[in-house]
Structures are given as C-alpha cells and as structure tokens.
Amino acid sequence: MELNGKVTHFLVVSCVMAISGGLMFGYDVGITGGVMLMDDFLMKFFPEVYERKSWNPKDLDSIYCKYNDVKLQLFTSFLYLPGVLATLFASHSNREMGRKPTMVIAGVLYLTGLGFTVSAQYLCFLILGRFLSGWGIVMANQTVPIFLSEIAPSEIRHGLNITLTFISVIFGIIIASLVNYGNNQWIKFGWGWRLSLGLGGIPALILIIGCFFILETPNSLIERGCLQESKTVLRRIRGIDDIKEEYDEVYLKTCEKAVEHPYRNLFKRRNRLPLVIVALFQMFQQFTGINVVIFYGPLFFNTLGFGNEGSLISVIIISCVYLIATMISIYHFYDIGRRLLLVQAGVQMLLGLVGIAIILFFKVPDHSSGLGMTYEFLLVVLVCVFVSAFAWSWGALGWWIPPETFPVEASLAAQIFTSCVNLLFTFAIAQASLSMFCYLKFGIFLFFAGWVMVMTAFVIFFLPEMKDYPVAELSNEAWRNHWFWKKFDDENLPPRRRTRRTG
Structure with missing residues (x-):
C-alpha cells in the first residue's frame, strides 16, 4: 500500500539511532579480538597467555595452544551469556514501558558495563563489565529494529530496517578493527586496550541522547491502550494530518500480534x-x-x-x-x-x-x-x-x-x-x-x-x-x-x- 508522508526529523533521528544500535553491537564484536592481542592487556589479566605468546615456538607444546585459556574465552563469551534473560526482559520492558525507555535502559546498562571493563584492575570486574555490556547490547538489538520498523513508512520499512541494521553492525566491526590497528601502531603507554574498549561508549551515548528527541511508536501506544495519543504521534511522525488509512493498518496489525499468551x-x-x-x-x-x-x-x-x-x-x-x-x-x-x-x-x-x-x-x-x-x-x-x-x-x-x-x-x-x-x-x-x-x-x-x-x-x-x-x-x-x-x-x-x- 502506498502511503503519503514526509521525511520528518523524527524519521531521521530514528535512522541515526538504528545505526548507533548496530554500531554498538558490531564495535563490541570486532574490538575484543584485537584487545586480546595487546601485550599490556594480557600482562595485566592473563599473564600465562602473555608468557606463552612471548616464547619461541620451539619451546611451546604446540603453537595452536598459545591462546588456549578458559578465562580468556570468557572475556568474549560473557557478552552473550545474559542473552536469554536479557531478551525476555527486553520483551517485557517493550510491552509494559515502551520502546523509548527500553532503549535508554539498554544504553545505560551498556555504559555501566563499559565503565567496569575500562577501569578494571582485576579480572572479576573485567568479566562483570562484559556481562552488563552484553545485557545492554541484547536489549538494544531486540528493541532498535522493532522501533525502526514501527517508525518507518511501510513502503521503505523492510529495506530500511534490514539495510541499517545489518550494514551498521558490519561497519562497527570495521571501525573496531581500524581502532585496534591504530592503537597497536601508536599507543605505547599501556592504556591502548582501555581506549579501544572505551570508544564503544560513543554509539551508546548517541542511542541514549537520541531517545530525548524521538516519540514513542504508535504501535507501542496502541499496545498499552493509548489510542488517542497514538494518532497524535503518527501525525507528527509522518508530518501530515490524513493518517486514517495508515492508522487503521497499524491498529489491525498490532491487534493481530497482541495475543493473550504469546x-x-x-x-x-x-x-x-x-x-x-x-x-x-x-x-x-x-x-x-x-x-x-x-x-x-x-x-x-x-x-x-x-x-x-x-x-x-x-x-x-x-x-x-x-x-x-x-x-x-x-x-x-x-x-x-x-x-x-x-x-x-x-x-x-x-x-x-x-x-x-x-x-x-x-x-x-x-x-x-x-x-x-x-x-x-x-x-x-x-x-x-x-x-x-x-x-x-x-x-x-x-x-x-x-x-x-x-x-x-x-x-x-x-x-x-x-x-x-x-x-x-x-x-x-x-x-x-x-x-x-x-x-x-x-x-x-x-x-x-x-x-x-x-x-x-x-x-x-x-x-x-x-x-x-x-x-x-x-x-x-x-x-x-x-x-x-x-x-x-x-x-x-x-x-x-x-x-x-x-x-
């Protein structure tokens, strides 16, 4: 169905937030491998791995075991450990509070975890930070695509959502790889790994700040019974007054998905x-x-x-x-x-x-x-x-x-x-x-x-x-x-x- 509407600043900000959510995830995925390669990081938290890395290959049992360490793998895997609980929490939060509060919570959790990780002096705080950051990332990944799909006009919804979500994640991986390379080349004072991890907070900050410049989605308002407000929001998002046809479609689809026991x-x-x-x-x-x-x-x-x-x-x-x-x-x-x-x-x-x-x-x-x-x-x-x-x-x-x-x-x-x-x-x-x-x-x-x-x-x-x-x-x-x-x-x-x- 072809629907009229303008490209409003709400749509533009929503696209920026979708990109920042994808960058947040992609950057965190791409940054960890390079950080684990940094000598200062290994010396501080994984001295046995650093020692094996420094040895001559002839002195190792096998070069394939150079980085074999359960705790080192936890640094990566703990990002995904809270996944199931975080996904269920995000679902409940989206349903009861809406998309905006859920995205704010996601960004705050990620930044909190990042604070633990970047400032860590002990391994337990490093892993705790990864756990909290993972919770925030999973919530953002669950919510941002839903938010964008509900804000975007129907004629570009699918392509816009898929393009921004997937491409921004991979751009995040590329940016992280470039940051790791730059830190390896130019940062020689032992804090390069902290800088690499800390820069991941930029897209999270953009996500949080962006929430103050957007509106809740009409779908979310309908789910929570705010029907009149949902019509007002849809008019502001589209920049036109005649939204009856689109509103009826949104209302019908939202009701179809709103089953009692999903x-x-x-x-x-x-x-x-x-x-x-x-x-x-x-x-x-x-x-x-x-x-x-x-x-x-x-x-x-x-x-x-x-x-x-x-x-x-x-x-x-x-x-x-x-x-x-x-x-x-x-x-x-x-x-x-x-x-x-x-x-x-x-x-x-x-x-x-x-x-x-x-x-x-x-x-x-x-x-x-x-x-x-x-x-x-x-x-x-x-x-x-x-x-x-x-x-x-x-x-x-x-x-x-x-x-x-x-x-x-x-x-x-x-x-x-x-x-x-x-x-x-x-x-x-x-x-x-x-x-x-x-x-x-x-x-x-x-x-x-x-x-x-x-x-x-x-x-x-x-x-x-x-x-x-x-x-x-x-x-x-x-x-x-x-x-x-x-x-x-x-x-x-x-x-x-x-x-x-x-x-």
Whole structure:
C-alpha cells in the first residue's frame, strides 16, 4: 500500500539511532579480538597467555595452544551469556514501558558495563563489565529494529530496517578493527586496550541522547491502550494530518500480534514445525565456524605466524569483504532465491574451510614459526572466500528465514525464541573456539566443514524455495506444499484423541 508522508526529523533521528544500535553491537564484536592481542592487556589479566605468546615456538607444546585459556574465552563469551534473560526482559520492558525507555535502559546498562571493563584492575570486574555490556547490547538489538520498523513508512520499512541494521553492525566491526590497528601502531603507554574498549561508549551515548528527541511508536501506544495519543504521534511522525488509512493498518496489525499468551501460543501444535526450523537455522548459523574468524581472527592469524600488525590488517581486509558480500545479499537475494544462495554458499564455504585445513596440515606443524608471505596471502584469500559466502547466505538469511515460518500471531514470540537460541549457541562457540583450536588444530576447520555439508544437505532436501510466494503466504503455503513438511501440517494430521476421565 502506498502511503503519503514526509521525511520528518523524527524519521531521521530514528535512522541515526538504528545505526548507533548496530554500531554498538558490531564495535563490541570486532574490538575484543584485537584487545586480546595487546601485550599490556594480557600482562595485566592473563599473564600465562602473555608468557606463552612471548616464547619461541620451539619451546611451546604446540603453537595452536598459545591462546588456549578458559578465562580468556570468557572475556568474549560473557557478552552473550545474559542473552536469554536479557531478551525476555527486553520483551517485557517493550510491552509494559515502551520502546523509548527500553532503549535508554539498554544504553545505560551498556555504559555501566563499559565503565567496569575500562577501569578494571582485576579480572572479576573485567568479566562483570562484559556481562552488563552484553545485557545492554541484547536489549538494544531486540528493541532498535522493532522501533525502526514501527517508525518507518511501510513502503521503505523492510529495506530500511534490514539495510541499517545489518550494514551498521558490519561497519562497527570495521571501525573496531581500524581502532585496534591504530592503537597497536601508536599507543605505547599501556592504556591502548582501555581506549579501544572505551570508544564503544560513543554509539551508546548517541542511542541514549537520541531517545530525548524521538516519540514513542504508535504501535507501542496502541499496545498499552493509548489510542488517542497514538494518532497524535503518527501525525507528527509522518508530518501530515490524513493518517486514517495508515492508522487503521497499524491498529489491525498490532491487534493481530497482541495475543493473550504469546509464549504458550508459540508452543501450540501448529507452531512446532516452525520451532524446529528456527532452532536448526540458528544452530547451523553458529556451526558454520564464522565466529572463529569474527571473534578470534587476530589471535588466529597471530598463532599462525602473522605479526600483530599483519594480523590486524588481515582482519580489516576480511571485515571489508564481509560488508561487500552482505550488501550483495541484501539487494539481490529476492531475485536469486534463498535456496540457491544457501546451496551456492555452502559449496563455497566448504571449499574455503577445507582449503584452510589443508594449508594448516601441511605448512603449520606444532612448532611452526611462520607460513611465509605466499601462504599467508593464500590463507587470507581462503578466509575471505569463506567469509563472503557466509555473509551473503547464512549471515543474513539465517535471520530472515525463521520469521517467515511463523503466522502473524506468533511472530513476536518467535523473534524472541530465535534470539535466545542464537545467543545460546553463540555463547557455546565463543567459549569453546580457542580450546578447539588447541586440541583439534587444523581439524577445527574440518569439523565446521562437516557441519556445512550437513546444513547444505538440509537446504537441498528440506528448505522450500520462497521467492515465488508473497510474503503473507510464506508461513503457510511455502512450507505446506513441501514434500516433507506437509506431512506435519495440521490439515494432514489426524485429530488428537481426547480421553474422558471417569470416576
């Protein structure tokens, strides 16, 4: 439906806030690997790791175990540990208080955690700060996309939300990589790691300040029974008086989603199939192995003989490739089709992972001192091959496909379930990656290659092509007509037998 309206300052500020929310998350994801590479940071909190890093490779049991430390992995994984509770809290806060207060709480929590982290003198405060920052990030990631989708005009809503959310996260990763490189080059006084982490507070401050210049969304006001105020807000957001048609649409959609028991409804018989699909997609996304590169890229390259500078430059190159590939996915997946993208990317990821494993097997023994320039270049190329394939497939589609499997009345609860499952698997991979690299060596990439084969086979045999269906019919017709999933459709299942109690 074409709706009239102006580009008001409320929409502009909302876009800025969406960008800041994505930057906050992306920056925090990208900054940790470079910080863990800094000698001053390791000396203060992880002296055993610093000692192993300083040794000659011949004196180590294996170079693959240089960074193997449970507490060091906690520095990364604790960002995702509060994920489930934070997601549920954000859902409750959005429903009871609205989008604006929830975003303010998210920003304050992130800044509080950042304060603990940047000023930490002991490991316990460092980890506590990561926990609080993770709580804030999860709340922001849950709320900012909802806020933007409810503020933006319907004709640009989907594209604007997806573009700003995904692109800003990757821009955050690139900025973090550049900051780490700059600190490694120019900050030599022992506080470079504090500066790297502290700069993450800038997008959080923008998010908090921006909340004082925006209005609550009409959808949120309708949810809480403020109908007259919601009409006034919609007029101000659009900059026009004639908002009846859009208001009726917003009111209808909000009422459709406002079920009495959303989580109980989510686990009804008709939603069990979508739940399975969602859980599998989130597990598959994490078991591609992408977070070994995104979280621990600098440590991975440094382990293989790259210097600090070479490791950080490699990560910058890979992050830029990630951005370009994501933009390809955003603007072309409707034309190409989800299945074709996922299958093609599965083959490409498999080639990249196996190629990396082969180089490590033949050229990086336990006491290797370096690959040499030719193989270093080839390794970066293979990582780029892998990352680009992930970015235009599971990176974006892993989030787009799950909501398309649920009916409207279960969509909000489904979004929360999707986030919870993803965060649980993200925590597990973040906590295990360096240990897996130590014990499996090159085999870690064969491990993930095996999973890529499994998920590609799943796509070939069990994922229907959705590009030929209207968005409104995806949750019904696309899955109901599939040769396998139609067996589990309510219309094809016998009714439950109900037994009457006697006596």
